[in-house]
Each structure stands twice: as C-alpha cells, then as structure tokens.
Amino acid sequence: MNAKPKCSDPVILNLWHAIVAFAELRPNTVYETVLLEEPVSFAIDSAQTPVAWRSQPAYRAGDTVDPARVADRLLTLSAYGYVWICLGTPAADIFPIPEYFEAKRRNLNAATIGVHVSAPRAIENFLDMGHFPYVHTNILGAEPHTEVKEYEVEITPDGNEVVATRCRFYQPKASAASTEGGDIEYVYRVPHPYCSVLYKTSHVDTARLDVIGIFIQPIDQEHIRAHMLLCLVDEDNDDVAIRRFQLTIFGQDKPILENQFPRRLPLDPRAETPIRADKSSVAYRRWLAQKGVTYGVIPAAT
Amino acid sequence: MIRLYDYELSGNCYKLRLLMSFLKVPYAVVPVDFYPGRQHKSEWFLRLNPLGQLPVIDDEGFVLRDSHAILVYLASRYDPAGPWYPLDKPAVLGDVGQWLAFGDSITATASAARLHDGMFYDLDIGAARAGAHRLFRILDEHLWFGEQEGRDWVCRAAHPTIADIACFPYVMLSEEGGISRQDYPAIRRWCDRFKRIDNFIVMPGVFPASHALAA
Amino acid sequence: MSENAASRWHPIAAAHDVPYRHVFHGQLLGREFAVWRADDGFVNVWENRCLHRGVRLSIGINDGRELKCQYHGWRYSNRSAGCTYIPAHPADAPARTITIRTYPVAERYGFIWSCLDPVTEMPDIAALDQKDLVLLRGISVNAPADWVIERLKTYQFWPTNALGEAAAETVVEGSDEFCVTLRSSRNGAQTRAVLLVQPVDAGRSVIRGALDAAPAGKERIAVLRHHNERLSALRDEVERQAAAQPAPIPIEPVYQPVTPELAAMPERAPPGRNAALRVVVARKWRAGEGVAGFELRAVDGYLPTFQPGAHIDVHLPNGQVRQYSIVNAPGETASYVIGVKREPDSKGGSQCLHEAVREGDVLAISEPRNNFPLRRNATRTIFIAGGIGITPLLAMALALHHSRLAYELHYFSRSLDHFAFPERLGVLGDNLKPHVNLSPETTEARIRELLAVRRPRMQVYVCGPGPMLDVARRIAAEHGWSDSEVRFEYFRNTRKLDDSTGFEVALSRSCITLAVSPGQSILAALRERGIAIPSSCEQGACGTCIATVLEGEPDHQDVYLNDAEKRGGSRIITCVSRAKSARLILDL
Numbered sequence A: 001m002n003a004k005p006k007c008s009d010p011v012i013l014n015l016w017h018a019i020v021a022f023a024e025l026r027p028n029t030v031y032e033t034v035l036l037e038e039p040v041s042f043a044i045d046s047a048q049t050p051v052a053w054r055s056q057p058a059y060r061a062g063d064t065v066d067p068a069r070v071a072d073r074l075l076t077l078s079a080y081g082y083v084w085i086c087l088g089t090p091a092a093d094i095f096p097i098p099e100y101f102e103a104k105r106r107n108l109n110a111a112t113i114g115v116h117v118s119a120p121r122a123i124e125n126f127l128d129m130g131h132f133p134y135v136h137t138n139i140l141g142a143e144p145h146t147e148v149k150e151y152e153v154e155i156t157p158d159g160n161e162v163v164a165t166r167c168r169f170y171q172p173k174a175s176a177a178s179t180e181g182g183d184i185e186y187v188y189r190v191p192h193p194y195c196s197v198l199y200k201t202s203h204v205d206t207a208r209l210d211v212i213g214i215f216i217q218p219i220d221q222e223h224i225r226a227h228m229l230l231c232l233v234d235e236d237n238d239d240v241a242i243r244r245f246q247l248t249i250f251g252q253d254k255p256i257l258e259n260q261f262p263r264r265l266p267l268d269p270r271a272e273t274p275i276r277a278d279k280s281s282v283a284y285r286r287w288l289a290q291k292g293v294t295y296g297v298i299p300a301a302t
Numbered sequence B: 001m002i003r004l005y006d007y008e009l010s011g012n013c014y015k016l017r018l019l020m021s022f023l024k025v026p027y028a029v030v031p032v033d034f035y036p037g038r039q040h041k042s043e044w045f046l047r048l049n050p051l052g053q054l055p056v057i058d059d060e061g062f063v064l065r066d067s068h069a070i071l072v073y074l075a076s077r078y079d080p081a082g083p084w085y086p087l088d089k090p091a092v093l094g095d096v097g098q099w100l101a102f103g104d105s106i107t108a109t110a111s112a113a114r115l116h117d118g119m120f121y122d123l124d125i126g127a128a129r130a131g132a133h134r135l136f137r138i139l140d141e142h143l144w145f146g147e148q149e150g151r152d153w154v155c156r157a158a159h160p161t162i163a164d165i166a167c168f169p170y171v172m173l174s175e176e177g178g179i180s181r182q183d184y185p186a187i188r189r190w191c192d193r194f195k196r197i198d199n200f201i202v203m204p205g206v207f208p209a210s211h212a213l214a215a
Numbered sequence C: 001m002s003e004n005a006a007s008r009w010h011p012i013a014a015a016h017d018v019p020y021r022h023v024f025h026g027q028l029l030g031r032e033f034a035v036w037r038a039d040d041g042f043v044n045v046w047e048n049r050c051l052h053r054g055v056r057l058s059i060g061i062n063d064g065r066e067l068k069c070q071y072h073g074w075r076y077s078n079r080s081a082g083c084t085y086i087p088a089h090p091a092d093a094p095a096r097t098i099t100i101r102t103y104p105v106a107e108r109y110g111f112i113w114s115c116l117d118p119v120t121e122m123p124d125i126a127a128l129d130q131k132d133l134v135l136l137r138g139i140s141v142n143a144p145a146d147w148v149i150e151r152l153k154t155y156q157f158w159p160t161n162a163l164g165e166a167a168a169e170t171v172v173e174g175s176d177e178f179c180v181t182l183r184s185s186r187n188g189a190q191t192r193a194v195l196l197v198q199p200v201d202a203g204r205s206v207i208r209g210a211l212d213a214a215p216a217g218k219e220r221i222a223v224l225r226h227h228n229e230r231l232s233a234l235r236d237e238v239e240r241q242a243a244a245q246p247a248p249i250p251i252e253p254v255y256q257p258v259t260p261e262l263a264a265m266p267e268r269a270p271p272g273r274n275a276a277l278r279v280v281v282a283r284k285w286r287a288g289e290g291v292a293g294f295e296l297r298a299v300d301g302y303l304p305t306f307q308p309g310a311h312i313d314v315h316l317p318n319g320q321v322r323q324y325s326i327v328n329a330p331g332e333t334a335s336y337v338i339g340v341k342r343e344p345d346s347k348g349g350s351q352c353l354h355e356a357v358r359e360g361d362v363l364a365i366s367e368p369r370n371n372f373p374l375r376r377n378a379t380r381t382i383f384i385a386g387g388i389g390i391t392p393l394l395a396m397a398l399a400l401h402h403s404r405l406a407y408e409l410h411y412f413s414r415s416l417d418h419f420a421f422p423e424r425l426g427v428l429g430d431n432l433k434p435h436v437n438l439s440p441e442t443t444e445a446r447i448r449e450l451l452a453v454r455r456p457r458m459q460v461y462v463c464g465p466g467p468m469l470d471v472a473r474r475i476a477a478e479h480g481w482s483d484s485e486v487r488f489e490y491f492r493n494t495r496k497l498d499d500s501t502g503f504e505v506a507l508s509r510s511c512i513t514l515a516v517s518p519g520q521s522i523l524a525a526l527r528e529r530g531i532a533i534p535s536s537c538e539q540g541a542c543g544t545c546i547a548t549v550l551e552g553e554p555d556h557q558d559v560y561l562n563d564a565e566k567r568g569g570s571r572i573i574t575c576v577s578r579a580k581s582a583r584l585i586l587d588l
Helices: A117-127 A240-256 A276-291 B011-022 B041-048 B067-078 B088-117 B125-148 B162-170 B186-195 C145-154 C219-243 C349-356 C387-402 C421-425 C440-452 C466-479 C523-529 C563-568
Strands: A017-021 A033-036 A038-044 A050-054 A073-079 A082-086 A107-116 A151-156 A162-172 A182-192 A195-201 A209-220 A224-234 B004-005 B027-031 B055-061 B062-065 C010-014 C023-028 C033-036 C043-047 C066-067 C076-077 C081-083 C107-108 C109-112 C140-141 C169-178 C178-188 C189-201 C204-212 C277-288 C291-297 C313-316 C321-324 C336-343 C363-366 C381-388 C407-413 C432-436 C459-462 C486-489 C503-507 C514-517 C548-551 C571-573 C583-586
Touching: A017 A033, A017 A107, A017 A209, A033 B125, A038 A082, A050 A073, A073 A107, A107 A151, A107 A240, A107 B088, A117 A182, A117 A195, A117 A209, A117 A240, A117 A276, A151 A276, A162 A276, A195 A224, A209 A240, A224 B027, A240 B027, B004 B011, B011 B067, B011 B162, B027 C043, B027 C204, B027 C514, B041 B055, B055 B067, B062 B067, B067 B088, B067 B162, B088 B125, B125 B162, B125 B186, B125 C219, B162 B186, B186 C023, C010 C023, C010 C189, C010 C349, C023 C189, C033 C076, C033 C381, C033 C459, C043 C107, C109 C189, C109 C514, C140 C219, C145 C178, C145 C204, C145 C219, C145 C548, C169 C381, C204 C219, C277 C336, C313 C349, C321 C336, C321 C387, C336 C349, C336 C387, C381 C387, C381 C440, C387 C407, C387 C421, C387 C459, C407 C440, C440 C466, C459 C466, C466 C486
Parallel strands: B004 B027, C381 C407, C381 C459, C407 C432, C459 C486, C503 C583
Antiparallel strands: A017 A082, A033 A038, A038 A050, A073 A082, A107 A224, A151 A162, A162 A182, A182 A195, A195 A209, A209 A224, B004 B055, B055 B062, C010 C109, C023 C033, C033 C043, C066 C076, C076 C081, C107 C109, C140 C204, C169 C178, C178 C189, C189 C204, C277 C291, C277 C363, C291 C336, C313 C321, C313 C363, C503 C514, C548 C571, C548 C583
16 A cells, blocks of 8 residues: 655655664664654664564554564665665665774764754754854854855765865864864765765864764654764764763754744745855755755745 | 763753852763663663652762752752852742742643654643643743832842742743743743853853843 | 734834843734844844844844844844844955845834834824823733634723722723723723734734723732733633634745845945935034044934944035044944044045034935955954044944954054044943054054064954054064954055056956046046946045956055055056056956
C-alpha cells in the first residue's frame, strides 16, 4: 500500500534523510519519528542493521520487534553513525565525508534538537559567521571583532555542492579545546539541500581539520530535527565536555531561528537584504532555486 | 569548593549558576550529559539523587538536590544577612516559599513543553502549554499590580529574592516550548529588570538586555 | 471586520507598557510591531522584522538611541528607522538606505496608538479627554474583537466611589466596532468607563479600558482590581464561547518586499550637488569662541539617517555651497547640529552663516554624505582633532561612547574658550584630553607621543588644519601605521592645483570619449556631456565625486585618497585630479 506522499517536491523526496543516531538505539526495539509529514517507524537488529517502515498500528514505539520480519520496508542506509532513509527513489549516494574514516578521530553525535523552523533556514544559519559576536558572544566571536572578511563561494562544476572557502573570523574561544583567541579559518560545504559540513583548523593539531556536520531531518516544512555530527581531532576533552560545547552553541541559535519570519526560506531576491558577508547564503538560495526545491522554501515569483 | 552537577541547557541548573554569580560564590562544574546521554539516570548519578534529576550540589560533602532547596541553602549559607532570602523577615520568607512553589509549577508546564519540542519528550503538550499560559496570566497580573504599588519583583520586597530566580529561567525560555509571551507585557518588563541585576549571566536561549537609562 | 479597521487608529499599548530601554511586542490586525521608546521620549512603531534575515526586532536591544537586532547586530536609528551600522562590514557605511517600515504613532490619553493605513491624523476622543483619566490593566482575549465588543455591552461594574455596595446600574452610553462606553451609577456616584478593543488578529484582541476618575492610593488599587477581576471573568466567558467554535485563521502576515535596489545593486547617489532637503534653523548659538552652532530641523517629515562622520552641503542664501560635518550623537534624528567657524579669509560662506542667517530661516541642504565611515571594530580608537576639525570626530566619539567602546579624543585648540560644543564634550568625561594653546613644535611632540605606541587593531582618525594633518601623516608613516589604521579627513584642499594639462577621458559603460581641456576639471567635462556624477566640496577633500579608473595613470591632486589608494591608481577624485597618461578610461 503506497499512499501518496504528503511531500510533493521530488527533489527532496528522492534524497536520503538522517533520522536518528545509532548511539541512541537499542536493538530489536521499535522507534518512531516523522519525516516529510509521514509517520515512520524503525528498528535495528543485533548487528546494527537498520530497518524502517511507514508506521503501522501493529508496531508501537517501545514494542519489541524482530526486524527481519518486517514487510513493506523503506529504503535505509547507515552512514556517519546515523540511520538514513529515503521515501522516494534515491537520485544519488550519500555525499562523502572522508575524514570520518580517518584513524585518531573522535566521531560522535553531539545531539538531535527539535527546532520550529524550516530546514533551509537552519542551513543558512550554519553557514553564517556574522552572527558569532551577537549570538555566540565570547565563544565564537565578540565585539568589536565583528568583521566578516571577504571569502570565496562557488558551486562545484557538477552542480552537486555549494562550497565556501577562505572564510576567516576572529574568535575568542573557538572550541572546547582552545584556551585563547585568534583568527579561525573555515570551509563550508553544502552537499545536500538540508545538510552542511564545516571544516576548521583543529587547535590540537593545526595540520588537521575538525569536521562538524549538520544533517536536518524535515518533520514538516516548518519543523525540523537537527542532527549534529562531530568528527574531531580532540583527544583531551571527553564526550560530555565536547557535547556541552556544541549544545551551548546550538542552544544559542535556536531562539534566533524560531524568531525568523517567514519560517520558510524565501528564494526571491527581493525578500531580504543581502550584504557581502552573505555570499554563501545568496549562492545557497540560488542553488536551491536552480534545483527546483519547493519544500521548506517560498519559491521566487515567476 | 562547591561542586555543581550541571547541564548547560537546564533552566533549573541555571537558577543556581545565577545565584552563585549574584553572590560571587565560586564553584566547580561537573558536567552531566542530560541529553542525549541521559547520564542523570545512570547508576552513579542515582546514588547522588535517587530521583535522577539535575541539579545536585556537593558542598564539601553536604549533598543536596532540587534547585529550589539549593537556592534556599546557598542564600542562607553564603548571604545570611542579604536580601535574597532574608532570614530576619518572616513575611518575605513566606512569600518566597509560595513563589518557589509557583516556580515548580512553571517547571512542570513551561519546562515540560520545552523538553517536548526540543528534546522529543513524550507528554501531553496541549496540557503543558495551557498550564503555562494559566500561570503566566496569574504572574503577569501579579507583576502588573506590583508595578502599580511600586514593586519591581515577585515578592513584597524592595530587592529581588530567590523567588525571582526560581521563576525566571523557564519563563524566559517559554517560547522554546511554543508559549509566546506577547500577551504578558508585565512579565516582559520584569524579565528586563531581572537581566539588569548586577552579575547577571546568560544561558543558551537567553540574551542580555541593554543598560538601563541612568536615573 | 469592516474595511475601515485598517484605516482606524487603534490603541496598541499603554504608555506604561513602553518604558525606556525596553522593546514591546505589539500586534494589530495581524501585523507584528516592535514598539520602543527612545531616550528622547519618542515612541517608535516598526514592522517587527529586521530587513536582513527576518528576525523579530522585538527580541532586539533598545539602547536608547538605536534598536540593535539580536542576530547580526545591525543598528537602526530612532525616528528614521534607517540602518546606521552593519558590524560585518565595519568600514562601509551602509551604502544603501536600509529602512525598516514604520507605522504612524500617537501617544495620547495614556495609550500608544497606531494605524495601518491612516487617512487622517489621530482624531480626538472626547470620552478620553479627562484630566484624571485612569487606565485599567489591559486584558488579552483569545477571541475576535467583535465578540468581545458584544459581550462588553453587557459589562457590569461599580462606580469608583461605591465599590462593593448593592447592585449598581450600568448602561451603555455609546458603542462602535471597537469601542464601548459605559456609565455605572449608584447613589449619586457615577463612573464612565471607555473600553477599547484592540483587534490583534482574527481570533485575538486586547481590552484596553479607561475610567474618567479614580481616587489615589489604596483605593485606586481597589478600583483597578475590581475591573481586572470582572473583565477577566468576562474574558474567560468569551474565550469559552470562542473555544466552542473552530479557531479563526490568523490574518496572513504581509512582508514588504525590499526595493529592487536593495535586493541587488547599491543605490546610486543622486547626481550633482543637489539640495534635496529643506530645513529650518531651529536654534543658533555661540558654540565656542568663533564658532556658531546651528540646529537644523526638517520642515516636514524626518531627516535621513546619517552615520557619525557624515557631512551635509548647506546651500547658503548668498548662493554659495559649503560642507559641514554633522555633530549629532546616535539616534538624535530630529535635527542636524553643525558648527561653523568664522573664517576671516573665506569667500564669505562662514560670514554669511554667522551674520545673515537667523533662527527661523529656511535653508536647503543635501542628504548626509558619508565618506568617512567610523569603524567600530577597533580595540581602541584615537581621535586627534585640531580646531574646527572637532566636528566630525565629536560625532564619532559620541557614537563610540554610547556603545561603550574604548576611545580617546585629543582636542587641540587655541584656548578653552575656543572648545566647541562644551556640553557635548562634557558627555565624554575623561575620554576627552584637551591640549590648549600649544606651539606648533609642542603640538608635533604631543602627536608624536600619541602615535608612538601602535598596537594591533587600533584605529586613529585625524581632522584639523592642513599643516597639522601633514605633520600627523608624516609621524604616522614613521611609526609604521598603515593607511587602513590612520585616517585623515581634510576639510579643504590647500594644495596648489595644476590644471594646465589636457587629456582624454573614455567612459567604458557609456562608450563616450571626451576631451578635458586645460583649466577644466574631469567633473566639469563630464557634466558638460550630461554625465551625472554627485559632488560636494568640489575641491578634492570630501570624496563624493570619486570614480573608478580602469586604465591610465591618474594625476592625484586631491587630499581624500590615502597613499595606498593613490598608488593603486584605480580610484580618482574627478573634481581636481587629472591624468599623467594621455588617456584615462573610467568605469562610468
């Protein structure tokens, strides 16, 4: 029984979406969530293989289940410590994050947080540096060091990703591991309309990069679950301290995102006022428009 | 030195961080991974607090749970002559007691709604929000009449007390649970006044106010 | 709701709801407002949305003069609602007029009133025109305004001086779509209550009531509680009724699109030395020895937003045009304050202002030009002012002072009496360092001391007589200060200009080539051909007539561009500079 999906945007429907971190799951137990307005249930077996299906009365959250017996399954895959599912036909593989597989890295899910905003707004916020002194005061930025220096943005030739490089911002304390301030360099990628990955120089080993990913699960057009992947070089601080730092950052962004209107990202250039510091957002909005995304955005008037 | 078992995003833990900042009492943070780690339900933590709740303090071996009980203890111990919990004023202490209980009700409603929306706690969200609005109407009315009578704070006292601290965090974070404060202008003014207390600190989700106009 | 709901003035807050340094979150007919009172008492009613990325301004910061958005720190000025500072680009004055949509406001009868689509000014309301009007606590109701009005017609209350006695008689004196007036009588005591209903949204309203009198002290509180209790009960009833029906759909919010210019290219400055504004001289006074202060107020509407360091062209009655820096502190947008030094050897401009122009006269001025933006991202800023050079630096110092950023203002002057605007200088406290009646050698030594210690992320601004600037320039270079760390503002270009060359100028965008003859400036040659370029001082000091050079070697004769810019050769001040090569190609 294949009911008509509530989301009619084929671009978004045919993507892989992260729904949960493996670390939160016990085997053979039913869990529930909502993806693109569809109630979805899932479970993992003792070999950590995920199985997902459109929610049915027979399986309720918390029930014990033998995943092998579930029929009518949705497409699933495991990547970067998360279960991903696709409600449509996946147009491509999951995007690569090679650093995840390096030796001597700490990989963890910082947290999954619910936010009352659209996925694209959350991605734009992730790409933005100008808010560091005002929203992440004395952590990622502080007045009077407010300048967003010129950086580069491009869409990769295959059209798959938006990439921003040479991003620099002065930060008093850039991560759980740092003790003093300095200009931090960032690179941002948007390899998926609802996912972004940032790279910044590790304070522990300046020859390597820390990687932070945000994978947004759209519950509906204006509600999300944001999953945060950390892929760090830090060996001094423990998981709890690292999580605390990232949750502080995200907890500071949440009220800003929830006070943005309209909640969906407007793609019309006349909707909002960009400045040079917004180059990556401008490119991201144009990229979404070119791809034909209509879910979670307000398309430009034609 | 006081050890505070603390979670950065917890409003109840923030109440203690606030008081200890106001009183300039030094403390060491023991981070507990409330979410997603659920460390507050782990064996080692349940030994400290069988209720499995944050915050807990350990003051040189004296262990105490419950944010409001800890507020009472810290104010009585470290600021006995001060106005936060004025031991010499029974009427104010009574007032504080009644508003600490009110603060517990705010936690049960507004904080619950926030946990539902942000961390996917399974609970009756409609009841939580309706409950919070009922309390906010009462608080707004109370603060409005207070302003009419020349009072700036929750209790009938000229200085803020731990009752203000007990009510502030989950009021200030209410929108994260879908509870707007647009209809409560007296509460919004009180929040500004609270943010201007010397040595006020923020937590994620709370922003500082501007400086007051010099008299 | 009738069509005239939008053109009617509604109360959106009590005056009590808008204290200083607070932002009130209001709403009318579905539109959200950020309502804030500036330190000068003016109440601003703005669309509750920052133009940058749509974040609510009601979570922003009211610092008394400007509203600062919580997301990226953009600052918007009192009254004009124009953006005055974008922290991500500290060196650029917001080059475009980014202005929040404002709504009309009236503060009357103890309420703040606004209107979405006004046809008239706010009308008088006779029922509220009472000396002892007492405002009740506003009651928010989750029900449509018309239901609340209907229910209010049956509202029963006691007269103020007969509370709690046997039943009083309450009658409706009058009512309309958004207001019910009732009179309660008992034993000769009478009280009139005017109950306005503010339509917040399709299913939400606020009851805002006022009584025609009330006693003082405890009895007044009793009266307020009486109405609060009864209106709350009424509210509960109406909400029960409303809950039994499906909730009305909220009014669709209307977001004003930004102008096409703001969405893409920066706005082009209007051509020529236009005098776009009419101002009246509201005040003229002796602001210091030899300095006349003028306060210029708009004849109608608001004055445009300025940034600290901006100047205006003043078109004098004698036909001349002179430039004066705006001395104002942030948020002071009701008028521009300028200081005019009497120059004995001038061509008569300052003379005209000192002698002929009087309070009440109307002058034509240009919009503010900001060619000397103040960076606010330095760890410490040093201002060095000589004589009347104080004017732009005073505005800058006041801005940093108000933002609590670190600075020092070194003011070199002939005598204490020569210090201009002493009341404003007084605000700066210890940050003002006076240097009085120093010889040129001592002045140079002092400047040397100031510039001797160069620390990273410090900024220096210098404005004063030409020789002082030249000295400062030399000393700064000696101590390794870069062009981006020290900025010089020249009021005049005292260099001897050599306009004896003739050359060609090609315009890349217009595809025109024109000849510039000896004795003619590039600016004049362009104007002759109908190419409009804005200008102001027309002597190479202010930078307004700047153009971009694509090819050719400029002959810089101005005092606006710094050495690095001059060496770079890609910019030229068209009113005085010329060409070393036979030809220049300009991006025009």
